[in-house]
Amino acid sequence: MVKTQGLQFAYNDSSTFDFPDISLKPKEHLLILGPSxxxxxxxxxxxxxxxxxxxxxITIDDTEISSLSRKELDRFRGSQIxxxxxxxxxxxxxxxxxxxxxxxxFPKQLKDTERRRAIAQxxxxxxxxxxxxxxxxxxxxxxxxxxxxxxxxxxxxFADEPTSNLDDKNCAQVLQLLKDExxxxxxxxxxxxxxxxxxxxxxxxxxx
Ligand SMILES: Nc1ncnc2c1ncn2[C@@H]1O[C@H](COP(=O)(O)OP(=O)(O)OP(=O)(O)O)[C@@H](O)[C@H]1O
Numbered sequence: 322m323v324k325t326q327g328l329q330f331a332y333n334d335s336s337t338f339d340f341p342d343i344s345l346k347p348k349e350h351l352l353i354l355g356p357s358x359x360x361x362x363x364x365x366x367x368x369x370x371x372x373x374x375x376x377x378x379i380t381i382d383d384t385e386i387s388s389l390s391r392k393e394l395d396r397f398r399g400s401q402i403x404x405x406x407x408x409x410x411x412x413x414x415x416x417x418x419x420x421x422x423x424x425x426x427f428p429k430q431l432k433d434t435e436r437r438r439a440i441a442q443x444x445x446x447x448x449x450x451x452x453x454x455x456x457x458x459x460x461x462x463x464x465x466x467x468x469x470x471x472x473x474x475x476x477x478x479f480a481d482e483p484t485s486n487l488d489d490k491n492c493a494q495v496l497q498l499l500k501d502e503x504x505x506x507x508x509x510x511x512x513x514x515x516x517x518x519x520x521x522x523x524x525x526x527x528x529x
Contacts, residue, residue: 322347322509323368323477328377330360330367337375340364341527347476350500350510352519355529361513364529365479368511369402370394382476403475403508405466405483405499411454417441417465418450424469440468443505444498460491464498471502477509484516496522 323345331337338360345351355361366372368379370386379386382401389397404410411420421437441447444464449457457465463483470478483499484492496519503510512523520526 322349322382323351323511324378324380325368326378328364328367328379329375330363330372331375332363338363340367340377340529343368343527345477345509345511347509348504348507350503350512350523350525352523352526353511353513353529354515354520354526357515359529361515361529362481365481365511365513369404369479370398400473401476403470403473403478405470405478405480409454409462409466411462411465411469413453413455416451416453417446417457420454420465421468421472424472436474437472440472440502443502444468459486460495463487463491463495467495467499467502471506471508474506475508477511478503480510480512482514482516483512484514484519489518492516492518 323343325340325343328340329337340360343351353361353364363372367374373387384397386394386397412423415423418437421441425433438447441450444467446461446464446468449461454462454465470480480499484495487495499510512519
């Protein structure tokens with residue numbers, strides 16, 4: 322499902338990151354660990370096609386993503402990849418349901434109100450669909466980030482520090498929800514973190 326070979330990247334004139342090869346089957350989970358500044362977010366941006374690698378190959382669901390044009394890549398990311406970022410990427414002027422709808426890019430998905438409502442219900446957001454995202458608690462915003470990452474049923478979900486701002490109880494709950502949703506969507510899951518509370522939940526790990 323996700324396969325990389327010889328992946329390297331450098332920001333301008335800075336030193337080159339040399340990433341280990343990754344091979345992840347459908348529905349598998351992978352935890353990428355490492356200290357601050359080692360390049361975890363950079364790797365996630367490469368895997369999701371936000372940054373182009375200096376060299377190496379990234380294959381997702383049999384598509385080599387650097388062979389895609391900008392437009393094809395946007396379309397591929399919109400349909401096949403789910404992103405859960407460290408900083409929430411919500412549209413503050415829209416309500417919860419409209420934010421979810423925004424992530425359903427394609428006409429067929431857009432009509433899928435049922436899918437939106439079902440994921441909102443599983444993540445405890447049903448009573449908040451008409452609220453502006455600024456009115457949500459931190460835990461609710463974290464759950465909305467998961468809903469947005471998965472509402473379009475992507476093949477693979479990349480999550481960057483999904484538990485960084487959470488206490489122990491919410492951390493365990495969010496990880497369970499993330500796993501359950503990925504399972505229901507048949508999605509592979511790649512989590513990038515330096516939060517050691519996450520490690521016991523995901524035995525398949527690489528350390529940068
Ligand atoms: N846009 C950029 N331009 C130049 N250097 C950058 C840029 N983004 C990140 N870096 C540098 O690249 C290195 C790796 O950053 P990255 O965010 O990938 O690390 P990380 O392992 O995710 O760190 P953290 O755990 O603190 O989030 C850091 O030294 C950072 O300063």
